[in-house]
Amino acid sequence: PGNIILKNLKNHFRVYPVNPKRDEIEGLKCYKNLYEIREAIDWAIISLPAEKSVNAIKECVEKGIKLAIIVAGGFGEAGRKELESKIKESVNGSCKIIGPNTLGLLMPSKNLNTIFIPNVKYKKGDIAFVGQSGSLGVILMEELAREGLGISFFLGLGNRLDMNENEILDFLEKDENTKIIALYLESFFNAREFFEKCKKISSKKPVILLKAGKNSDGREAIKSHTGRISKISPNLLRCIMKQNGVIEARDLEEIIDFSKALHKYKEGGRRIAIITSAGGMGVISADYISDFDELELAKFDEETIKKLSKLLPPFASCKNPVDLTADATNEMYGKVLEIVSECKNVDMVLCLLQFHPPKINEELIDIMKEKVKKVNKPVFFCISGVSNEIMEEAKKELLIYPNIRRAMRAMNCLAYRKKWLEKDGKARMEKMDGDILTLLKENGIKIPEQSIVEDEIDDISLNYPLVCKIYSNKIYHKTDVGGVILNIKNRRELEEAIEKLRKKFNEKIIVQEMINGVEFIVGITAHEELGKIILFGLGGTMAELHKKHSFRMIPITREDAEEMVNELEINSLFNGYRGMKIDKQKLIDAIFRIAKISYCKNSSFEINPLIVNEEGAFAVDIKFV
Amino acid sequence: PGNIILKNLKNHFRVYPVNPKRDEIEGLKCYKNLYEIREAIDWAIISLPAEKSVNAIKECVEKGIKLAIIVAGGFGEAGRKELESKIKESVNGSCKIIGPNTLGLLMPSKNLNTIFIPNVKYKKGDIAFVGQSGSLGVILMEELAREGLGISFFLGLGNRLDMNENEILDFLEKDENTKIIALYLESFFNAREFFEKCKKISSKKPVILLKAGKNSDGREAIKSHTGRISKISPNLLRCIMKQNGVIEARDLEEIIDFSKALHKYKEGGRRIAIITSAGGMGVISADYISDFDELELAKFDEETIKKLSKLLPPFASCKNPVDLTADATNEMYGKVLEIVSECKNVDMVLCLLQFHPPKINEELIDIMKEKVKKVNKPVFFCISGVSNEIMEEAKKELLIYPNIRRAMRAMNCLAYRKKWLEKDGKARMEKMDGDILTLLKENGIKIPEQSIVEDEIDDISLNYPLVCKIYSNKIYHKTDVGGVILNIKNRRELEEAIEKLRKKFNEKIIVQEMINGVEFIVGITAHEELGKIILFGLGGTMAELHKKHSFRMIPITREDAEEMVNELEINSLFNGYRGMKIDKQKLIDAIFRIAKISYCKNSSFEINPLIVNEEGAFAVDIKFV
Structure with missing residues (x-):
């Protein structure tokens, strides 16, 4: 590795090879050790086995070097944590370490390349x-190059002993050469900090994460x-990425496809013409659109349809998707693109160019290149029936994807980006005084009237029907063990219920006015990696099957609360559920306000169930953690 | 179009051009009309505008031609159904029609090509x-050719006036040149027949459907x-495809990827080594596996791990996925493939060949070619870091996919195929006598004790708790309108309940012993396109959110019933639900037997709810349709 790195660097930097056994390497004078070098040294690249690297670092520190890359x-x-501890000890903050176990660093604008793989292909x-x-x-670099895309910066974090992705994000945020940031992570150095940085950067540059x-x-x-x-679960991660504007990639193909689109267009609206x-x-395209959350098939206005029907043969389709049929000509394709992209209901266009119809030929590519320049909306292409040469030529100017699915996925990415850029994103949190229960009430979260049962029950002044339940922190599923008796209609039933619970449990008993509605759970917990997060999901019996939960880092915006509700996919509940209409806006407000209270009071608690009905949201049971 | 078709055919067939305005076309004598031709004609290809095609068909019939392709x-x-009716009228079964509006027919083994697109590329x-x-x-043909795959038969069905996919399936079933059948359909000529044919053919040849x-x-x-x-919904379609062994493709990419794998290997087991x-x-590969129903990551046995650790460098991973690290050599790759494929817990292998490690070079391809010949398990490859030339060369013998996701999806297809081929598939249905209720009871489906309330309720001899409900065909969600009163504990409550229902509804009232358990729905209906089908889903309040249903064409096998239960994704219910254990096998039996009864009696009915608890399955409410 050392030799390869030396070759990469020697023509662009003042390099001092160090090797006690050699007098010269690659035509450069070789030094026995660092002390022999008179000049001050900025960086060291240590290409030695693990143990020897540890000793070399000591020398680096003594020599006053500020940055060292440890390749080995x-x-x-490999189970040898003690070697890493030794490095940390001798460095003690005086020298920044990249690695160990790193493939290196590449910054084309500075001709800096410490990657020890020979002939890496990149642009x-x-x-x-x-x-x-x-x-x-x-x-990734190789495949990007194949698509005509290049690299501004490359770093293998290796074992991430010191230099980590958060520091690099700070650098990349300001780096003028960098327009798109892509990360591959298996864990986070500091997840909270990472996502906070991403949120900030995402308003300027897209951040793509393959986790x-x-x-x-x-x-x-x-x-x-x-x-x-x-320890961040996939579902939690997805929610947090969305909250902070991070673009999720599942593999290299997605990183490449997204980068390609983001490189050409910053963003795009959701209404697609085909x-x-x-x-x-x-038909397949129209089918696919519903797979993508951020896209929909554009509905053409009357004028567009009229223009198209003037132009197209009688059995073509002038609706979206536009079908030119086998009678298509080059000019027809071009004009249709023009007409369709002028339609005010269209945000992006997907052109499927087939070169099989008899009247279509290579000139179509040139026509499309011209049209795309004039159209001020993103235009995507899938092309079939041309030679590789023509395809390569077309790729230079047109945004071409190998198939419909991949084109649409990239369009979805542009629409996701647009939505993000339009968000306010700022979570404004005023100060609030008072205890949590008071604050909940002040913020419109209702607390059912209740009473803890002492010896006598004479003084209970609640309205029937009531619920009688044990008051316990030990038993989680009170219902399952028979610790909850619902729908108590009168004094006689209440006495029976209390009697029954007293016989069965050695716990305090609480009596509460019964609330009918849909049960939810809202919890605020301190996550090991993410700090305070809020969880929202269905409660009660429905939770057994509908296990979907939504999460956000606290603080949240009202938009976040709205997205949380949407992510649960429970719209059937808002459209009338078992004779009841639940107000979606009230539910969103409740979540937003609960998060706000927890943030201001820096408190963790769980409301389970939060029952929502036509009258509003009721915090029926609150546990403090 | 006519000219292109003529050129395609004239060197391989005795072709008689017909055109009143010409004496000669492409060096062949041209006839004014069909009658001028003395010889008997087998096929006619009509390349005329729509109206003229209608007249030409009449001539064909008179001439005694048995097959005609109408291109226009x-x-x-285009809204001109009347032209199609005219053709049907004049043909009246005496001549088979392909089209109209068809791109044509291609059978390379017979040099038959009526496709009117110039220079179609295919193998x-x-x-x-x-x-x-x-x-x-x-x-599709072009892209298959690019992957080295060829066509045995091609037919554009066009408007499917006469010749349809079911007839073609009969032909392809027996066609020795055809090993894999791929279909693109927007509708079915006869869906029931189609799927019955697919089931039969699938035991011999894979059938891939892009619907x-x-x-x-x-x-x-x-x-x-x-x-x-x-009118078959996507979910219903997916169920029916699975029942009949059809492989679902979502786009051309999937057809190609699946065909490629099926062309090389017939089937493969589910345990994957990487x-x-x-x-x-x-890591990304391991992540991906859980996306595919039919795949799992193989667990190596001790012996395999021992062999690998002897071979690999100290910080390599000898578990699955095997990571050779940047110290990888050509020989190492080859030996690892050998060791891993000898492991009895491995069914298929995915080799990710990276050509970046310094000791890896082009010879690796040859080593892999040799090894793959010896290994008797399917081996898939993803290759990066080689030139296009080497890649093309490698493709000739190795099964290479552009990325992990696509390779795994194709592996999933092989595993799906294996599972299908191992199924018995025969639905054996004995004769049964008696009415449905009796048959249900005889087959272990319990019916709760019940009684219809006449004027007096003295003679009710049911065990409390009871349920009291209106007996109505008009009201579907009885619970929502207050037509069901649950948990009646004694005579007094029963009288109150009956009183309440009588006041509210003008319907008969039924009293039933109350069954606790999980509510399901099992329905048998006559589907417009598919004939008798069975539906299975969750009932009761949980159905509002868990809307997933599973379907099968009747008759079904017990395996089908088991798959139906699995498709609902309700395993949490079988692992203890709210203090109750539901027996999965009893549920499967109940579905299978209900289907059997409905088949034998040729009867449609809906059981809603079918309540299942530890004691078995109870048909609480049966509606006959």
């Missing part, structure tokens, strides 16, 4: 990659790779 | 395509394309 593996990832460009797998980054270790197999594989596992000459492809 | 569009799909091979979009089929028109946008697009829409030199790629 065989540290923590200079505006995409930054930071990751816990350098090899994966190398594959590995989603399921137990993946996490098991990480144990033998970087050995660092995050143009094809093969009816079947139009 | 402008019939039913001769063993894949048959039949579809309602010829243009889509042309794109378009999944959602409202897609169906809307079909209206302007073939104009024929199926080999890589980039740890991150291993």
Whole structure:
């Protein structure tokens, strides 16, 4: 590795090779040790086995070097954490360490390349990659280059002993060469900080994250790779990424497809027009749209349809998707793109260019290049029936994807980005005084009238029907063990219920006015990696099957609360559920205000159930953690 | 179009051009009309505008021609159904019609090519395509050829006036040139027959179906394309495809990826081993596996791990995924493939070959080719870091996919196929005598004791607690309108309940012993396209949110019933639900037997709810349709 790195650097930097056994390497004078070098040294690249690297670092510190890259593996990832501790000890903050076990650093604008793989293929460009797998980054760089996209920055984090993704994000935020940031992470150095930084950066540059270790197999594989596992579940992670504007990528293909679109267009609206000459492809496209949350099929206005029907043959389709049929001509394709992109209901266009109809030929590519320049909306292409040469030529100017699914997925990414950029995002949190219960009430969360049962029950002044339940922190599913008696209609039933619970449990008993409605759970907990988070889900018996939960980091905005409700996919409840109409806005308000209270009071608690009905939201049971 | 078709055919067939205005076309004598031709004619290809095609068909019938292809569009799909009726009238069964509005027919083994697109690129091979979009089929043929795969048969169904996919399936079942059948359909000529045929054929040849028109946008697009829409919902369709062994493809990419795998290997088991030199790629692969129903990550046995650890460098991973690290060599890759594929817990292998490690070079491809020949398990490859030339060379022998997701999806297809081939599939149905209620009881479905309330309620000899409900065919959600009173504990409450219902409804009242348990719905209905089908889903309040239903065509096997239960994703109910244990096997039996009874009696009815608890399944409410 050392030789490869030296070759990469020697023509662009003043490099001092150090090796006690050699007098000269690659035509450069070789030094026995660092002390022999008279000049001050900025960076050190240590390409030695693990143990020797530890000693070399000591020399670096003594020499006053401020940054060192340790290439070797065989540290923590191979069960030798003690070597890493030794490095930390001798450095003691005086020298920044990249690695160990890192593939290195690449900054094309500075001709800086410490990657020890010979002949890595990459282009200079505006995409930054930071990751816990350098090899994966190398594959990514190559594939990006194939798509004509280049790299502004590349760093393999290796064992992340010191230099971590959060520091790099600070750098990349300001780096003018970088327009898009892509990360591969198996764990987070500091997750809270990471997402806070992402939120800030995302308003300027898109941040794409490929987070590995989603399921137990993946996490098991990480144990033998970087050995660092995050405890953030896939669902929690997805919610937090969405909250902070991070674009989720599932694999390299997605990073590449998204980067390609983001490189050409910053954002795009959700209403898609489709143009094809093969009816079947139009139908498949229309089918696919509903797979993508941020997209919908545009509805053409009358004027657009009129213009199209003037232009197209009689059995073509002038609705969206537009089907030119096998009678398509080059000019027709061009004009249709023009007409469709002028339609005010269209935000982005997907052109499926088939070169099979008899009147279509290569000129179509040139026509499309011209039209795309004039159209001020994102235009995506899928092209079939042309030679590789024509395809390569077309790729230089047109945004081409190999198939409909991938094109739409990239369009979805642009629409996600637009939505994010339009968000306010600022969580404004005023100060609030008072205890939690008072604050809940002041913020419109109702607390059912209740009473703790002492010896006598004479003085209960609640309205029937009532609920009688044990008051216990030990028993979680009170209902399952018979610790809740519902629908108590009169004094006689109340006495029976209390009697029954007293016989069965040695716990305090609470009597509460009964609330009918849909049961939810809202919980605020301190997450090990993310800090305070809020959870929202269905409660009661429905929770057994509908296990979906939504999460956000606190503080949240009202938009976040709205998204949380949407993520549960419970719209059937708002459209009339068992004769009851639940007010969605009241539910959103309740979540937002509960989060606000918890943030201001810095308190963790769980409301389960939060019952919502036509009158509002009732915190029926509150547990403080 | 006529000229292109003539050129395609003239060197291989005795072709008689017919055109009143010409004496010679393409060096062949041209006839004024069909009658001028003395010889008997087998097939006619009519390349005339719509109206003229109608007249030409009449001539064909008179001439005694048995098969005619009508190329022109402008019939039913353009709102001119009357032209199609005229053709039907004049043909009256004496001549088979392909089209109209068809791209044509291609059978490379017979040099038969009536496709009117110039220079269609395709290879001769063993894949048959039949579809309602010829243009889509042309794109498919080209892309298959790029992957080295060829076509045995191609037919654009066009408007499917006469010749339909079911007839073609009969032909393809026996066609020795065809090993894989791929279809693109927007609707079914006869869905029941189609799936019955697929079931039969699937035991010999894989059938891949791309069914378009999944959602409202897609169906809307079909209206302007073939104009024929199926009423089978996407969920219902998915169930029926699974029941009959059909492989679902969502787009051309899937058809190609599946065909590629099925062409090389017939089937494969579910346990996957992964080999890589980039740890991150291993982690992503492990993550992906859980996306695929039919796959799981293989657990290596001790012996395999021991063999691997002897071979690999100290910080490599000898577990699955195997990570060779950047120290990988060609020989190491080869040996690991050998060791891993000898492991008895491994069914298929995914090799991620990265050419970046310094000791890896092009020889690796040859080593892998050799090894794959010896290994008797399917081996899939993803390759990065090689030139296009080496990749093309490698593709000739190795099964290579562009990325992990696509490779795994194809592996999933092989595993799906294996599972299907191992199924018994025969639904054995004995004769049964008696009325439905008796048969249900005889088959272990319990009916709660009940009594219809006449004037007096003295003679009710049921065990409390009881349920009191209105007996009505008009009101579907009895609970919602207050038509059901649960948990009646004694005579006094019963009288109150009856009184209450009588005041509110003018309906008969039924009293039933109350059954606690989980509520399901099992319905048997006659579907317009599929005939008798059985539906299974959750009932009661949980159904509001868990709307998932499973379907099968009747008759079903017990395996089908088991799959139906699995498809509902309600395993939490079987692992103890609110203090109750529901017996999964009893539920499966109940569904299977209900289907059996309905089949034997040819009867449609709905059991809602079917309540299941520890004691078994209770048909609480049965409606006959």
